[in-house]
Amino acid sequence: MAHLAxxxxxHPMPFVITHWINLVCMILLIVTGFSxxxxxxxxxxxxxxxxxxxxxxxxxxNCIVRLIMxxxxxxxxxxxxxxxxxxxxxxxxxxxxxxxxxxxxxxYLFFKKDHPLGAKLGVPQKISYLLxxxxxxxxxxTGFALWxxxxxxxxFSAGTNLxxxxxxxxxxxxxxxxVFIVFMFIHIYLANIEGISPTLLMFFWKEHGGLVYDxxxxxxxxxxxxxx
Numbered sequence: 001m002a003h004l005a006x007x008x009x010x011h012p013m014p015f016v017i018t019h020w021i022n023l024v025c026m027i028l029l030i031v032t033g034f035s036x037x038x039x040x041x042x043x044x045x046x047x048x049x050x051x052x053x054x055x056x057x058x059x060x061x062n063c064i065v066r067l068i069m070x071x072x073x074x075x076x077x078x079x080x081x082x083x084x085x086x087x088x089x090x091x092x093x094x095x096x097x098x099x100x101x102x103x104x105x106x107x108y109l110f111f112k113k114d115h116p117l118g119a120k121l122g123v124p125q126k127i128s129y130l131l132x133x134x135x136x137x138x139x140x141x142t143g144f145a146l147w148x149x150x151x152x153x154x155x156f157s158a159g160t161n162l163x164x165x166x167x168x169x170x171x172x173x174x175x176x177x178x179v180f181i182v183f184m185f186i187h188i189y190l191a192n193i194e195g196i197s198p199t200l201l202m203f204f205w206k207e208h209g210g211l212v213y214d215x216x217x218x219x220x221x222x223x224x225x226x227x228x
Contacts, residue, residue, distance in 0.1 A: 003194050004079035005210035005224045006201045013072050015087070018066045019202055025059040026180060028052075052149060060140040080213030080220070091130060096121055108190070125190055128183070135179065142173040153223050170187050 013017075032052040039045055070087040077083075077090035101123040106112035108124060145156040146169055160169050191198045197208040209226035213219070 002012050003197070003210045004213055005226070006079065007076060007082050007210040008201065008205055008207055009074075009076035009082045010079065011202050012073050012087075013205070014069055015066070016205060018062050018069070022059065022143065025055040026184065028055045029059065030177060030181060033174070037174055037188045053143070055141055056143045059136060067133060068208055073228060078213050079213045082226075084216055089189050092126065092140070095122055114191045129188075132183070132221070135176070135183075137153065137175050139180070140184045142169055142176065145169050146173060 014083055032048040032055070036052060037043065037049040051089065058220055070091070073087050075087045075090060077085055093192045103112060104123050105209065107114070141156070142160065144150045145160050145167040150156055151160065151166070160166055163169055163172060191202075196207075197210075200206040207226060210225045212222040212224050214221045
C-alpha cells in the first residue's frame with residue numbers, strides 16, 4: 001500500500017525543538033534515575049541527582065510551553081496535505097478519523113493488513129499522546145515531593161502523606177519511569193511501522209513524497225512524487 005506524503009507542515013519547527021528537548025531530557029532522566037536508584041557508582045551520585053532534577057524541571061517547563069504553543073502555532077492535521085489549522089484542534093480524533101478507532105486497533109494488533117487513511121496520527125495514538133502531559137506533570141509532582149528543598153512544602157507533603165510516606169512516593173516515582181520507557185518503545189514502533197519517513201521529518205525536517213490527501217473530501221486526490 002502507498003503511504004501518505006510527509007510534509008514539514010505536520011511538524012512545525014517549534015514542535016520539532018520541543019520534541020528534541022523531550023527526548024534528551026527523558027533519556028537523561030532514565031539514565032540518572034537508574035543511577036540514583038541503583039548507586040553502582042557512588043562518585044556519580046551527586047552529578048546524577050543534579051542532572052535528574054534539572055532535566056525534570058526542563059521537561060516540565062517544556063511540556064507547559066508545548067501546551068501553550070498548541071493554541072498559537074498551526075500544524076497540518078492530516079498526512080498528505082499542507083493545509084494547516086491551530087494545533088490544539090488536532091488533539092482529539094477529527095471528523096475524518098474518529099470513526100476509525102476499531103480499524104486502527106485491528107491494524108496495531110495485526111488483525112488488519114492496512115491502516116485507514118485519515119487525519120494525522122491514528123486514533124489510539126491521539127488518545128495516548130493526550131496522556132503524556134498528564135503523566136509528565138504527575139511525574140514532576142512525585143519528583144518534587146522527593147526532592148529535599150521542596151518535599152516539606154505543603155502542596156507536596158500532602159501528597160506524600162496521602163500515599164503513605166516518602167518510601168511509597170519513591171516507589172511510585174520509580175515505577176512511573178517504566179511507564180515512560182514502555183511508552184517510548186511503543187511510540188518509536190508506531191511512528192516507524194511503515195518506514196522511517198516520520199522520524200526523518202520530526203528530527204531532520206526531511207520531507208518525503210507519497211499520497212496527497214484532501215481533508216475536506218476525506219479522500220486521496222493524487223500523489224506527490226518529490227525526490228526521496
